Amino acid sequence: RLKRARERGLSAELSINQRCVVIMFLLTVLFAEHTALKKTPLFDFHRGQGGKMVEFAGWSMPVQYKDSHIASHMHTREHCSIFDVSHMLQTNIHGKDGVKFMESLVVADIAELKDNQGTLTLFTNEKGGIIDDLIVTKTDQGYLYVVSNAGCADKDSVHMKARLAEFKYAGSDVDLEFLDCALIAVQGPTMSQVLQAGLKEDLSKLTFMTSALATVFGVPDCRLTRCGYTGEDGVEISVPESRVVELTEKLLTNSEVKLAGLGARDSLRLEAGLCLYGNDIDETTTPVEATLVWTIGKRRRQAKDFPGADIIIPQIKAKTARKRVGLVSTGPPVRQHTPILSPDGKVIGEVTSGCPSPCLKKNIAMGYVDAAFAKNGTAIQVEVRKKAVPATVSKMPFVPTKYYTG
Numbered sequence: 111r112l113k114r115a116r117e118r119g120l121s122a123e124l125s126i127n128q129r130c131v132v133i134m135f136l137l138t139v140l141f142a143e144h145t146a147l148k149k150t151p152l153f154d155f156h157r158g159q160g161g162k163m164v165e166f167a168g169w170s171m172p173v174q175y176k177d178s179h180i181a182s183h184m185h186t187r188e189h190c191s192i193f194d195v196s197h198m199l200q201t202n203i204h205g206k207d208g209v210k211f212m213e214s215l216v217v218a219d220i221a222e223l224k225d226n227q228g229t230l231t232l233f234t235n236e237k238g239g240i241i242d243d244l245i246v247t248k249t250d251q252g253y254l255y256v257v258s259n260a261g262c263a264d265k266d267s268v269h270m271k272a273r274l275a276e277f278k279y280a281g282s283d284v285d286l287e288f289l290d291c292a293l294i295a296v297q298g299p300t301m302s303q304v305l306q307a308g309l310k311e312d313l314s315k316l317t318f319m320t321s322a323l324a325t326v327f328g329v330p331d332c333r334l335t336r337c338g339y340t341g342e343d344g345v346e347i348s349v350p351e352s353r354v355v356e357l358t359e360k361l362l363t364n365s366e367v368k369l370a371g372l373g374a375r376d377s378l379r380l381e382a383g384l385c386l387y388g389n390d391i392d393e394t395t396t397p398v399e400a401t402l403v404w405t406i407g408k409r410r411r412q413a414k415d416f417p418g419a420d421i422i423i424p425q426i427k428a429k430t431a432r433k434r435v436g437l438v439s440t441g442p443p444v445r446q447h448t449p450i451l452s453p454d455g456k457v458i459g460e461v462t463s464g465c466p467s468p469c470l471k472k473n474i475a476m477g478y479v480d481a482a483f484a485k486n487g488t489a490i491q492v493e494v495r496k497k498a499v500p501a502t503v504s505k506m507p508f509v510p511t512k513y514y515t516g
C-alpha cells in the first residue's frame with residue numbers, strides 16, 4: 111500500500127512539474143511574441159558584414175559595423191555611405207482626391223508641388239502638436255509617395271486609415287497602399303559619381319527633393335529621391351525587397367562606399383541640425399516652438415485649414431514661451447535631458463539631443479529654452495554631472511549642408 115501511495119505521490123509531482131513546464135513554455139512563447147524584433151530584408155546581410163545589431167523602434171538595426179562610429183561618420187562626410195532605412199514607413203496615396211486627403215493631415219501645400227517634387231512636412235494634431243515628420247512626394251504617376259518614421263509607423267497608419275474612412279464615407283476617391291519595399295539611403299559627396307555608373311538617366315537632373323523611377327545597377331522598379339538625413343548630397347532608394355541585397359552589394363563594389371549604422375546616422379543628422387522625432391519634436395511641441403514654421407505652406411497659413419491651425423497660426427505672430435535652439439559647448443558630453451541653465455543658474459530648458467561632434471570636435475546639442483535666451487550667440491550653461499558648464503546658443507546647421515540644388 112505504501113509503495114502504491116508513493117507511486118501516486120510521484121505521479122502527482124510529475125504532473126505538477128509537467129504543468130509547470132507547459133506554463134513556462136506558454137509564457138516563453140508569449141514573451142517571444144511580444145519582444146520579437148522586426149527585421150529588414152538586409153538583416154542577415156548586416157550580420158554578415160559585422161553589423162552590431164541593436165533594438166530601434168521595435169526593429170533590429172545595425173548601430174555600427176567593423177569601423178568605429180567616428181570613422182563611419184567621417185567616411186560619410188568625405189566619401190559615401192549606405193544606411194539601411196527599410197524600417198521607415200513607405201505609403202503610396204492613390205486617387206484623384208489624394209492631395210486633398212494629404213492636406214487634411216499635414217501643414218504643407220501639397221497641391222503646389224510640381225510633378226516629382228517632394229517636401230518635408232508634419233502631421234499635426236488638433237492641439238498643434240507634431241504627430242510625426244514625413245516627406246511627401248507628388249509623383250508624375252498620379253500618386254503621392256510618403257515616407258514617415260519607423261517609431262511612428264503604427265500611429266501614422268492608424269491616423270491615415272481613420273482619415274481615409276472619413277474621406278471614403280464622403281464619397282472621395284482616395285486609397286492607401288503600404289509598401290513592403292526596402293529603403294536604403296546613399297549619402298556623401300561621392301554618391302553621384304558612385305550611382306551614375308549604374309544609371310542610364312542623368313543624375314545631375316535630379317535635384318534636391320525631387321524623385322524618379324529608375325533601374326539602378328540592373329535592379330528595376332527603384333524610386334530614387336534626392337534627399338537624406340546627413341546634410342550631405344544623397345539619395346534614398348526604395349527598392350523591391352527581393353533585390354535590395356543585390357543592389358547594396360553592387361554599390362559596395364565601389365571602394366568609395368561603406369556601410370554605416372544608426373550611430374553615425376544620429377551624429378550626422380545632429381550636425382546638420384535635423385530633428386529626430388521623439389527626441390526633438392513630439393506631440394507636445396508645436397511647429398512654431400520647434401522652429402519649423404517654414405514647413406507650413408503660405409496658402410495653408412492663409413486658409414488656416416490644417417489640424418491645429420487655430421493654435422499654431424496665432425503662435426507665429428505672438429511668439430512662443432520656448433523655442434528649439436542649437437547649443438555648443440566644450441568639456442563633458444551633453445546628452446538628452448541635460449538641464450539648460452541661465453548664466454545665473456536658473457533652469458531655462460532641457461537638451462533634447464546631444465553628442466560630441468566628430469567634425470567640429472566640440473559638443474553640439476539641440477534643446478528647448480525660454481524664448482528670451484534663444485538668440486544666436488547667447489551665453490548660457492548646461493548642467494552636466496551636477497556641474498554648470500558654459501555653453502553658447504548657436505545657429506543650425508552646425509556643419510554646412512551640401513544638398514544638390516543643381
Ligand SMILES: *[C@@H]1O[C@H](CO)[C@@H](O)[C@H](O)[C@H]1NC(C)=O
Nearest residue numbers: 485486487488502503504505
Ligand atoms: C552667431 O553667433 C556667433 C557668436 O557666438 C557669431 O560668431 C556668428 O557669426 C553668429 N552667426 C549668425 C549667423 O548670426
